[in-house]
Amino acid sequence: MAGQRWLERLFDLNQLLGTEEAGGSSARILLLELSDILKADQGILYQFQPYSGKNYIERNVNSKFDWELSQQLEPGTGNAAEYVAKYGVSLQLQDEDGIDPTVILPLKQGTEKSCYYRPRGVILLPIMDSSRNTTGVIILMKTGNSSRGNPGFKKLSSVELKWLEKVMVQVVRCQTRTGWQKQLFLTLEGMVKTLIRAIERRNQSFAGHSEKMALYALKIAGAVSRASRGKWEQYNFSPIRRLGIYFAALAHDVGKLAIPDRILQKNRKLSKQKMQALRYLLAYLEETEIIDDMEEIYRVIEETNKLGQIKNNLKRRLEEIAEIEYALPDQEVKRLLSEDDLEQLIVAEGNLNSAEREIVANHPCETYRILKELPWPQELKDIPWIAALHHERLDGTGYPWGLKGDEIPLEARILAVADIYEALTASDRPYRDQISHEKAVEIVEKEAANGKIDGDIVRLFIDSGLWKEESNEDFLLEVMTAAIDGL
Ligand SMILES: [Fe+2]
Ligand SMILES: [Fe+2]
Numbered sequence: 001m002a003g004q005r006w007l008e009r010l011f012d013l014n015q016l017l018g019t020e021e022a023g024g025s026s027a028r029i030l031l032l033e034l035s036d037i038l039k040a041d042q043g044i045l046y047q048f049q050p051y052s053g054k055n056y057i058e059r060n061v062n063s064k065f066d067w068e069l070s071q072q073l074e075p076g077t078g079n080a081a082e083y084v085a086k087y088g089v090s091l092q093l094q095d096e097d098g099i100d101p102t103v104i105l106p107l108k109q110g111t112e113k114s115c116y117y118r119p120r121g122v123i124l125l126p127i128m129d130s131s132r133n134t135t136g137v138i139i140l141m142k143t144g145n146s147s148r149g150n151p152g153f154k155k156l157s158s159v160e161l162k163w164l165e166k167v168m169v170q171v172v173r174c175q176t177r178t179g180w181q182k183q184l185f186l187t188l189e190g191m192v193k194t195l196i197r198a199i200e201r202r203n204q205s206f207a208g209h210s211e212k213m214a215l216y217a218l219k220i221a222g223a224v225s226r227a228s229r230g231k232w233e234q235y236n237f238s239p240i241r242r243l244g245i246y247f248a249a250l251a252h253d254v255g256k257l258a259i260p261d262r263i264l265q266k267n268r269k270l271s272k273q274k275m276q277a278l279r280y281l282l283a284y285l286e287e288t289e290i291i292d293d294m295e296e297i298y299r300v301i302e303e304t305n306k307l308g309q310i311k312n313n314l315k316r317r318l319e320e321i322a323e324i325e326y327a328l329p330d331q332e333v334k335r336l337l338s339e340d341d342l343e344q345l346i347v348a349e350g351n352l353n354s355a356e357r358e359i360v361a362n363h364p365c366e367t368y369r370i371l372k373e374l375p376w377p378q379e380l381k382d383i384p385w386i387a388a389l390h391h392e393r394l395d396g397t398g399y400p401w402g403l404k405g406d407e408i409p410l411e412a413r414i415l416a417v418a419d420i421y422e423a424l425t426a427s428d429r430p431y432r433d434q435i436s437h438e439k440a441v442e443i444v445e446k447e448a449a450n451g452k453i454d455g456d457i458v459r460l461f462i463d464s465g466l467w468k469e470e471s472n473e474d475f476l477l478e479v480m481t482a483a484i485d486g487l
Pocket of ligand 2: 209253
């Protein structure tokens with residue numbers, strides 16, 4: 001070993017890992033530095049990933065390495081790496097004729113025989129937390145040169161091992177710091193999901209909308225960053241920005257919490273009580289011979305009372321019915337259906353009248369108000385604003401602010417595309433049956449052609465086939481991890 005020089009470098013490494021800069025990459029920095037300090041030919045890191053539920057992930061720093069490693073350090077496989085992980089002890093192996101790789105590490109089944117690389121020296125070091133649980137294993141290998149009497153690494157002295165232990169403690173400190181950051185994101189995500197689910201419990205037809213839409217938005221953001229041609233050349237969302245888009249999308253509809261139940265849960269245009277009162281009235285009118293066939297009239301009203309658009313002939317008949325006049329004893333002459341009732345029944349889409357629609361259209365403002373209260377990290381401070389813009393349209397016809405073109409940031413445009421596509425393709429919507437992907441694409445493209453939403457984002461989303469992919473928790477965690485590493 002290079003004596004004093006190597007201890008100095010370990011000392012520097014210890015200092016580096018003590019700074020904020022190392023972040024979640026501390027174990028990787030350690031691997032690279034140790035490989036360099038000890039002049040290792042190969043370096044591998046198996047790292048415990050507490051938030052992914054996976055055990056160990058290898059990172060091979062040398063591309064010449066020809067072993068196909070198994071992703072997991074399986075207990076009971078009897079190799080040295082697994083032993084180090086289990087018992088938290090360091091190991092040094094040496095053999096002039098080269099060490100069989102299966103002694104050191106788990107290889108992918110069936111690939112053992114095709115490995116040519118045989119190290120002559122191997123050092124295995126555990127990375128342990130303060131409770132002495134192993135959080136990773138570092139493996140350094142050297143081919144060495146037996147003809148020069150240098151078969152591998154020189155044996156590490158007790159001082160050197162002590163310093164290595166100090167460095168490992170710093171690695172774990174860094175990992176703990178990163179762990180806390182990840183925990184903060186997961187807590188925020190949990191809070192937002194709790195709010196969303198509170199809305200979804202009040203109206204089942206929203207079930208899963210926000211979570212699915214958020215994954216679409218996250219995938220579009222990834223595709224924007226990967227696309228390098230045309231308009232996309234200038235955009236490259238960092239992992240933290242992508243995470244921001246995910247959060248904004250996930251939370252975009254939390255403002256619906258402010259919509260009262262009578263509107264959020266409305267599944268008929270006229271209430272049950274109102275229909276009941278109408279039935280009594282019609283019976284009275286038939287008895288007094290003001291009308292002849294109450295059942296026919298009631299059937300028409302009942303039919304138009306359902307959700308969705310009504311056919312023209314039904315609309316005409318309803319308008320005739322509305323004009324039937326009657327007077328109860330000692331009361332003024334009235335029409336069978338008030339103007340309000342008629343407006344409700346012939347409403348073109350959905351089941352809300354104009355006053356109710358206004359309340360619903362205010363939900364992005366409420367989204368902003370609610371999200372402002374959450375403790376977003378500095379890098380994600382604009383999430384409330386991005387989320388609140390998901391109903392804005394490029395031609396200024398959106399709501400609630402009627403912003404236009406460049407006034408709507410790219411992130412919010414991504415949300416708009418993901419939101420519309422998800423709402424169209426979702427099953428169990430009150431106004432209509434689920435529609436096919438092809439039909440949804442047609443509608444989304446029409447919206448883009450009419451200057452409402454960003455056609456480039458639509459194309460990217462459709463052409464890249466992102467809509468096909470199933471939601472994937474691992475994918476989200478990868479973005480989260482990358483975002484934290486970049487903080
Ligand atoms: Fe919305
Ligand atoms: Fe939505």
